[in-house]
Amino acid sequence: MKRAFAVSGSGIFLFTLCVGTVFAQPSGKAIVDNACSACHSIKRVNEANKNAAEWESTLDRMIKKGAKVKPEERAAVLQYLKTLNK
Numbered sequence: 001m002k003r004a005f006a007v008s009g010s011g012i013f014l015f016t017l018c019v020g021t022v023f024a025q026p027s028g029k030a031i032v033d034n035a036c037s038a039c040h041s042i043k044r045v046n047e048a049n050k051n052a053a054e055w056e057s058t059l060d061r062m063i064k065k066g067a068k069v070k071p072e073e074r075a076a077v078l079q080y081l082k083t084l085n086k
């Protein structure tokens with residue numbers, strides 16, 4: 001009985017940990033899908049073929065225009081954008 005309680009207790013702990021991590025760090029894709037489709041189609045982002053440096057300057061240009069990417073989300077967004085390169 002005691003043992004079963006301990007096992008389910010650690011399950012809840014792990015579950016909380018996972019959910020906490022997901023909410024603390026929204027994935028780059030989720031941010032891009034949301035923030036980068038406000039002014040133009042997300043296709044424009046998905047079809048762009050840029051290297052890391054080009055994405056960095058494009059992202060900063062979009063942020064200046066008003067894209068809602070917070071400074072702490074910038075790294076995750078760049079990480080995701082780089083995976084779009086063909």
Ligand code: HEC
Nearest residue numbers: 035036038039040044045048058059062065066067068069
């Ligand atoms: C406030 C409006 C706005 C938002 C939000 C926005 N964009 Fe743009 N985007 C534009 C405009 C206007 C253009 C066309 C003029 C230009 O290229 O500067 C453009 C063009 C582009 C282009 C094609 C031009 C190029 O340099 O290849 C890409 C790629 C792009 N945006 C990516 C993004 C990404 C990634 C995001 C999210 C971080 C984003 N945009 C969010 C306004 C926006």
